Amino acid sequence: MSYVALVDRDHEQDHHDPDTFLTKYVWSQDHKVIAIQYGGLAILVGVVALVLSVLMRLQLGFPNEFALINPESYYQFVTMHGMIMVVYLLTALFLGGFGNYLIPLMCGSRDMVFPFLNMLSVWVYFLSVIILIASFFVPGGATGAGWTLYPPQSLSGGTPGTDMGIILMLVSLGVFIVAATMGGLNYVTTVLQYRCKGMTLMRLPLSVWGIFTATILALLAFPALLVSAIMMILDHSVGTSFFMPAMISEGQQLSYNDGSPILFQHLFWFFGHPEVYIVALPAFGLVSDVLATHARKNIFGYRMMVWAILAIGGLSFIVWAHHMYVSGMNPYFGFFFATTTLIIAVPTALKVYNWVLTLWQGNIHLRVPMLFAIGFIFTFIHGGLTGLFLGNVTIDLPLSDTYFVVAHFHMVMGVSPVLVVFASIYHWFPLMSGKMFNETLGKWHFWLTFLGAYAVYLPMHYLGFQGVPRRYFSLGTTDFLPESAHTLNASITISAIILALAQLLFFINIFISLRNGKKAKPNCWGATSLEWLTPDTPPKHGNWGHDLPEVHRWAYDYSVPGQSQDFTPQTVPASEVPVGRDHGVDHDT
Amino acid sequence: MTITLIFLACIMATVIFWLLRQTFNIQPWVSDEVADEVTGMSLDLKPQAIALTTFMAVATSLFALFASAYSLRMEMPDWRPLNEPMILWINSFFLVLASIAYQWSRAKVASTDIGSKKLVIGLGIAGVFSILFIFGQLSAWQELNSKGLYVSSNPAVAFFYVFTAMHGIHLLGGLYVWARSLAKIYQNQDLRIVRTSVELCTIYWHFMLLVWLLLFGLMIAT
Ligand code: HEM
Ligand SMILES: [Cu+2]
Numbered sequence: 001m002s003y004v005a006l007v008d009r010d011h012e013q014d015h016h017d018p019d020t021f022l023t024k025y026v027w028s029q030d031h032k033v034i035a036i037q038y039g040g041l042a043i044l045v046g047v048v049a050l051v052l053s054v055l056m057r058l059q060l061g062f063p064n065e066f067a068l069i070n071p072e073s074y075y076q077f078v079t080m081h082g083m084i085m086v087v088y089l090l091t092a093l094f095l096g097g098f099g100n101y102l103i104p105l106m107c108g109s110r111d112m113v114f115p116f117l118n119m120l121s122v123w124v125y126f127l128s129v130i131i132l133i134a135s136f137f138v139p140g141g142a143t144g145a146g147w148t149l150y151p152p153q154s155l156s157g158g159t160p161g162t163d164m165g166i167i168l169m170l171v172s173l174g175v176f177i178v179a180a181t182m183g184g185l186n187y188v189t190t191v192l193q194y195r196c197k198g199m200t201l202m203r204l205p206l207s208v209w210g211i212f213t214a215t216i217l218a219l220l221a222f223p224a225l226l227v228s229a230i231m232m233i234l235d236h237s238v239g240t241s242f243f244m245p246a247m248i249s250e251g252q253q254l255s256y257n258d259g260s261p262i263l264f265q266h267l268f269w270f271f272g273h274p275e276v277y278i279v280a281l282p283a284f285g286l287v288s289d290v291l292a293t294h295a296r297k298n299i300f301g302y303r304m305m306v307w308a309i310l311a312i313g314g315l316s317f318i319v320w321a322h323h324m325y326v327s328g329m330n331p332y333f334g335f336f337f338a339t340t341t342l343i344i345a346v347p348t349a350l351k352v353y354n355w356v357l358t359l360w361q362g363n364i365h366l367r368v369p370m371l372f373a374i375g376f377i378f379t380f381i382h383g384g385l386t387g388l389f390l391g392n393v394t395i396d397l398p399l400s401d402t403y404f405v406v407a408h409f410h411m412v413m414g415v416s417p418v419l420v421v422f423a424s425i426y427h428w429f430p431l432m433s434g435k436m437f438n439e440t441l442g443k444w445h446f447w448l449t450f451l452g453a454y455a456v457y458l459p460m461h462y463l464g465f466q467g468v469p470r471r472y473f474s475l476g477t478t479d480f481l482p483e484s485a486h487t488l489n490a491s492i493t494i495s496a497i498i499l500a501l502a503q504l505l506f507f508i509n510i511f512i513s514l515r516n517g518k519k520a521k522p523n524c525w526g527a528t529s530l531e532w533l534t535p536d537t538p539p540k541h542g543n544w545g546h547d548l549p550e551v552h553r554w555a556y557d558y559s560v561p562g563q564s565q566d567f568t569p570q571t572v573p574a575s576e577v578p579v580g581r582d583h584g585v586d587h588d589t
Numbered sequence: 590m591t592i593t594l595i596f597l598a599c600i601m602a603t604v605i606f607w608l609l610r611q612t613f614n615i616q617p618w619v620s621d622e623v624a625d626e627v628t629g630m631s632l633d634l635k636p637q638a639i640a641l642t643t644f645m646a647v648a649t650s651l652f653a654l655f656a657s658a659y660s661l662r663m664e665m666p667d668w669r670p671l672n673e674p675m676i677l678w679i680n681s682f683f684l685v686l687a688s689i690a691y692q693w694s695r696a697k698v699a700s701t702d703i704g705s706k707k708l709v710i711g712l713g714i715a716g717v718f719s720i721l722f723i724f725g726q727l728s729a730w731q732e733l734n735s736k737g738l739y740v741s742s743n744p745a746v747a748f749f750y751v752f753t754a755m756h757g758i759h760l761l762g763g764l765y766v767w768a769r770s771l772a773k774i775y776q777n778q779d780l781r782i783v784r785t786s787v788e789l790c791t792i793y794w795h796f797m798l799l800v801w802l803l804l805f806g807l808m809i810a811t
Contacts, residue, residue: 007795108629115637181647187642193636197631201608201622202617219643220597223651227658230751239741242662258667258743263658266590270654298618306612314601318594398795552625554617 010110018541029115030541031355032102034122039097041122046130047263049093052081054500059409061493063474065225071473072160075144078471080136082167086275087176088132088134090417095180095218098424099211100574101432101539105531106208107278108549110542112186117381121186124179125190126173135161135168139468146471148268151243151261156234157250164567167236170229177222187215197532198551200587202306203570205529205555206299209306212279220317221274228267235259243560262327269320276413277316281309284351287373289555290423292357293527294370295362298556300354308347315344325393334393341391343533345384352381362568363559367525372423375450376416383412401471406445407457415453422449422506429510430524431531434538438509445505452499458588459488526567529555533569592660597651600646601622645796648759652800656807659748660760663811671745673809674732680725681805688798690692691791698780698787709774712787715794716767719760726753745811752804756797763793 028034029238052414057075059069069077100118104111112118135142143411145162153159156165161169169282191212231242242257248254292299299305321329321337355377364370386408390396399405422445429437467480475481475489523532535545549571557568611631614629617624632639694711730750733739738746770786 035612057697113638131811183643185643188643189636189639192639193634194629195628198625198627199629200615200617200624200627201611201631202615217805219647220600220650223647224654227654230755234740234747234751239743240747241744241746242666255741258665259660260665263661266661267654267658270590271595274692302617303615307609310605310608314605317597389766547778551626553620556618573625 010302011387023208027119027359029111029119031115031118031541032105032432033112033473034118034255035097035099035101037265038125039093040178041094041129042089042097043124046093047083048133048317049081049084049089050500050503051078054086054497056081057493057496059473061490061496072141072144074141074473075146075471076136076160076162076165078581079146079149079169080132080143083276084132084531085172085414086147086279087173088129088277090413090421091180091218091275091485093421094286094417095211095215096122096125097185098184098207098282098286099215101428102207103190103211103378105539105543106205106529106555107191108199108544108551109190109194110548112249113189113194114186117182121182122178124175126572128175128179129491131168131172131175135172138168140164149232149264149273149444150268151232151235151259151264152247152256153245154246155232156247156254164237164275164281167233174229177226179312179368180218180222181434184215184219187211188219196548199530200571202303203551203554205285206288206302206305206309207282207285209309209511210281213309214281215515216280217274217281217313217316219279221271224267224271228264228271232264250548253502261583264322265327270317271305272323274316276409279413279417281313283376283417284309287376287420288355288358289436289529290369290373290420290427292556292558293375293427293525294365294367295359296365296526297358297362297557298558300357300360301350302554302556305354308350311347312344315340315347319344322391322396325396331393338391338393343387345388345391348384352377352384367426368437368439368446369423369427371443371446371450372419372426375446376419376423378450379401379411379419379453380416383408383410383416388410398467399464401469402464403468403470406470407460408524410457410460415457419449419453422446428526428531429513429536430520432538433514433517434520435513436520436524437517441505441509445502445509448502448505449499452495452502455495456492456499458491463488523569526565526568528553528557528569530570533571556557593650593657596649600649602609627759633787637785637789641793645793647798648796652755652804655748655752657803657809659752659811662744662748664728669743669745669811671738671743671749671808673730673749673805676725676729676732677805679802680722680729683718683722683725683799684801688717688723688791688794690715690718691787693766693785695791708787709771712767712771712774716764716771719764719767719794723757723760726757727751738777738811745808749767749808752808756801756804759800760797763790763797766790766793 018028018030024030027034028037055066055069056074058066059074100112132295135567139162140163143154143165144148144159145161145166149166149169155162172457191208195204219243228243231240232242235242235244235256237254241256243261243264244254244256244259244260246257288299288305314349319337319341321333322341325334359374386404390399390405390408426437429435463485466482466485468475468485474488522537522539525532530549530551531539533549534543551570553568553570554571555570557570559566560568615713636711690711694708694715695706697705697711731744733749740747740750767790770783770790773783773786
């Protein structure tokens, strides 16, 4: 069976533009509109999660000063904050937002392969968000089980939200998984089959590689969460004992029998660890492109970067039990997972070296996106190093469930991807909106965010060493914590409030730039990849006007010696490059 | 978890091996006229076929994880093996027949034109047997129910209900596409569209049969 490629059928199809308001902005099947719907909604729930975190910090920094926050609501805030940030913000934003916007543009196609499915995906995602938020308002409130939702406590008395809250959380996750799968089928198919002429896989920008690999991970890992959600709903509602052991709760013998909480942990982390890379890999890809563009240099070791992404993707499926070292596992088992965990650090470190080497002797322009991208390198190294500590069983045992772990994962999958999110939004904002953002406000936003993040998370490492447990409503008075720990907590809270308020600068910037920003020139950063080469800025429906682009080179021809311009777009054929070039070998110039 | 690991390792290994082959020995920074002529399709397949394959990989992951959960849960002391109802054998037979009928329709759609009676008959048979399978599964549920084996009675029973329900839902999804292919035939749509639909459904039906046989095998073996 042979199939005629998209490029050869382009003119058979008529691209009728949507004409009503509804089909253009609401029920749109245009990947760019869907991307903005996905991204906007993700950021909106993200703000909810941010507010929750400030509420938690208020309690931790100034215990019992705020009547609004009691132990129950504290646990609900912890849980909703974590789940929203990881799943509903970062996953949705990277795959649904950036994936949707960039994949068709960077691959040189007019849209996703299945636009209708794409539209369904964003609306199903919307539904999952509604269900999630609804859980705040049902009797008993949202679940307070922690984002890991470990049974038995997520289903037994004493935990907030055990009647309706937990069910809504699980249903919402199930609905989210359906949305992510619909989106994922589109991204995979589009990358594989809908590229324009000349776009080999190895000519794709790293952004596409990162998002593509993360999508594969999402498709294979999310089922684990779905399986655990289904079985937990059954345990809760029809009395099965998949996860729930025989137990006495609040003086009552529950009707459960011999269920296995450890089974849940396996399933959860089989999803949970790949999930951190579902968030990290797109960030790796996006940041590579931002760095190369603003350093005016080709990305160092492109092939190695691609292989590292693939290796990390593969390995991320065999490290999950490093989250379960304290569950009483067989030591050989622990040894195996510690080894794989440390192995995965190798390709990760390779990527970090390559980013730094990309900057080396580059013509670095410290514009706002670049600041955020360089900030990412700092925070990521920081979080990655503490990961190496925790990957070793003997070091993890005392540190598990302390603030050290909180510091680790916030550095590595909180702050770092968020810095990339900002880098990418600032980088692509001129393309998406056709307007320039305000540089000064952007720089203020960066420095407050970057330094604020350090002021919040660096001290947490020390708290962790001293044994401050995570997920505690209040520490009370203990012998092992000096007074200074409490002062530190207060200082973290103040920093966190400043950090949160600094994000207003971002929204203000976006808002005034959309209204009064300078008009953006086409390809304002002098980039090489296809998304900047559309006939209109911002690109119109169908992206490419009459003719699809044709690609003649990879996406990293920056500062090639002997050429008059310091970048050569992917569409320029070898014959049209001003002066003869020698494969972009970098001489010391 | 071993089952899952083996399945996922296979899928990941295939994907990664294939991707590495695409990327190995290529120097994308060198200008390359052969690459300039590449069509932008990595595989000589319709996009729908890729989407279906990907979806089957997702479903494989889902069922493999259920199977792993089954094998882990089995080790707990309260596990009582279930005597699977005999009707499951008949149901399995129905599903085999549905698969055969689909295979036959696929041969027909490749060789005849759209109005072909044979195609409609083939599809009809496939659909009827699939529906019979689903009713058969429901009556297995009823049988367990009447014996007092409810979903909360024992983990083996609970898994039985969950497995059959999940498999049934996937088959119902297939039947929705099946109904749409029939509708397309009645609307006299382009033969190419119908052909894709029937070809892909055939693959999906074989896949659903395989999944069912593995789940069924797992349950009777334990
Ligand atoms: C250098 C590589 C890394 C290593 C060796 C590593 C190791 C670990 C270990 C052993 C834990 C468990 C700590 C405990 O609960 O006691 C952990 C927790 C965590 N890691 Fe990493 N990690 C690495 C990179 C990452 C990355 C890249 C991300 C995300 C982008 C990430 C996100 C997380 C999260 C979210 C948790 C906490 C989960 C929870 O208990 O709620 N890690 N890490
Ligand atoms: Cu992990």
